[in-house]
Amino acid sequence: MPKPVDETSSPTPQRRKATPNPPFTTPRASGELRANLTSIRDTFSNRHHSLDFAYSHAHYLRNRVLAVGVIFLLLSPLWALVDAVMLPRELLDTTLMGRGLLLAGLACVILLAKLSRERIGRIRLSAGLLLALPAAFYALVLILLPDDEVVRLAGYAFIPFLLVAALSIFPFTIVESLAAGIAMLWLLAFAQMVDGSWLTAQGLEGMWLLASLLVVSMAANHFQLSLLMRVYRQATHDPLTGLLNRGALSLHLEKLQAWRHGEYSEHSTPECAVLMMDIDHFKKINDTHGHSVGDMVLAEFARVLTQQTRPEDCVARYGGEEFVVLLFNADRARAHDVAERIRQAVEQHHFPDHNHQRVPVTTSVGVAGLQDDEAPQQALERADAALYRAKEAGRNRVMAAG
Numbered sequence: 001m002p003k004p005v006d007e008t009s010s011p012t013p014q015r016r017k018a019t020p021n022p023p024f025t026t027p028r029a030s031g032e033l034r035a036n037l038t039s040i041r042d043t044f045s046n047r048h049h050s051l052d053f054a055y056s057h058a059h060y061l062r063n064r065v066l067a068v069g070v071i072f073l074l075l076s077p078l079w080a081l082v083d084a085v086m087l088p089r090e091l092l093d094t095t096l097m098g099r100g101l102l103l104a105g106l107a108c109v110i111l112l113a114k115l116s117r118e119r120i121g122r123i124r125l126s127a128g129l130l131l132a133l134p135a136a137f138y139a140l141v142l143i144l145l146p147d148d149e150v151v152r153l154a155g156y157a158f159i160p161f162l163l164v165a166a167l168s169i170f171p172f173t174i175v176e177s178l179a180a181g182i183a184m185l186w187l188l189a190f191a192q193m194v195d196g197s198w199l200t201a202q203g204l205e206g207m208w209l210l211a212s213l214l215v216v217s218m219a220a221n222h223f224q225l226s227l228l229m230r231v232y233r234q235a236t237h238d239p240l241t242g243l244l245n246r247g248a249l250s251l252h253l254e255k256l257q258a259w260r261h262g263e264y265s266e267h268s269t270p271e272c273a274v275l276m277m278d279i280d281h282f283k284k285i286n287d288t289h290g291h292s293v294g295d296m297v298l299a300e301f302a303r304v305l306t307q308q309t310r311p312e313d314c315v316a317r318y319g320g321e322e323f324v325v326l327l328f329n330a331d332r333a334r335a336h337d338v339a340e341r342i343r344q345a346v347e348q349h350h351f352p353d354h355n356h357q358r359v360p361v362t363t364s365v366g367v368a369g370l371q372d373d374e375a376p377q378q379a380l381e382r383a384d385a386a387l388y389r390a391k392e393a394g395r396n397r398v399m400a401a402g
């Protein structure tokens with residue numbers, strides 16, 4: 001059934017601008033994570049990632065940045081001891097100056113990551129800087145030291161290799177790793193030009209080694225990100241219907257609460273509403289047609305809900321045959337219209353049994369508009385009470401919460 005394109009389901013661009021969507025919703029239209037979780041498309045770039053997954057991904061990335069940042073911060077002064085043994089006084093001063101800048105930069109990166117809990121862009125920036133700073137330090141030392149003294153540096157030539165290997169620690173997309181790897185190849189080429197090994201057999205061997213390491217790191221990124229997506233999906237989605245599960249819904253309600261308190265942006269938040277719905281006499285469907293047909297009805301019901309709501313709305317299986325829809329940019333009247341549209345769509349939908357015969361299905365819906373001083377969880381409870389009244393009143397109807 002095609003998705004209706006009325007005012008409620010398809011807000012105009014102007015309205016989108018005036019009333020921004022919550023920054024944590026899961027756009028379903030992309031089909032992300034729905035098809036093949038381990039596909040290259042999902043790990044190649046983050047274009048197809050839902051915003052919801054992007055937050056989980058950024059959280060994971062931030063933890064890695066903090067851990068690796070601290071390791072770099074501790075290792076760098078230790079390395080100064082090697083310099084002290086290997087380098088004459090005047091060269092040591094040059095590297096110590098660069099190392100001081102590196103330490104200050106690393107401390108800033110750690111601070112940036114620490115202060116960027118829900119800021120995806122800033123977390124990505126801190127990850128990029130974490131790799132760029134040691135590379136810049138190496139380039140700076142190469143520029144500052146006289147060419148004939150460069151050979152006296154111990155351990156510095158490993159920096160591009162170390163950084164490319166470090167790419168595999170982070171859940172980067174393949175594109176991100178490739179960009180960082182190409183930058184490291186440039187750095188190695190520059191170092192080889194300075195030390196005179198550029199286009200020699202030894203230089204080409206180094207390039208080949210770095211390129212091979214980059215391919216291994218990108219493969220590690222792919223598997224790491226695939227695993228992360230799989231775990232994310234298992235933890236947040238209901239396997240039967242593909243909708244968000246109850247735990248993920250609770251998280252969305254918490255984020256909605258934080259969003260309304262201005263935690264994500266300074267924009268005033270638009271009106272939101274909660275729909276709670278339950279398939280009528282579902283036990284009878286199970287008893288008459290069998291549990292497997294009951295499962296098919298649940299999956300098909302989820303499909304109807306998805307079709308009748310916008311990608312940015314949050315649709316969840318609350319448990320058993322109960323479902324919840326969080327509507328954004330919807331006041332009470334509009335939420336009531338959406339609920340009525342869902343009720344009618346369910347009533348008219350062809351739910352097939354194993355013989356393709358129609359299983360009659362209806363639903364009761366409770367609607368609650370989120371009030372200014374109300375926690376989303378309270379609105380959910382009011383929607384539940386309204387649903388109960390809809391059942392009492394004879395089912396297959398929409399009831400608004402008081």
Ligand SMILES: Nc1nc2c(ncn2[C@@H]2O[C@H](COP(=O)(O)OP(=O)(O)OP(=O)(O)O)[C@@H](O)[C@H]2O)c(=O)[nH]1
Pocket residue numbers: 240278279280281282283284286290291292293294295298319320321391395
């Ligand atoms: N097939 C299937 N059945 C389920 C699933 N989860 C819960 N159920 C069944 O859903 C039925 C819910 O029954 P009730 O709570 O009595 O509700 P109802 O029959 O829909 O009656 P009303 O809600 O009052 O209209 C129970 O028989 C559960 O076993 C599931 O994942 N698959």
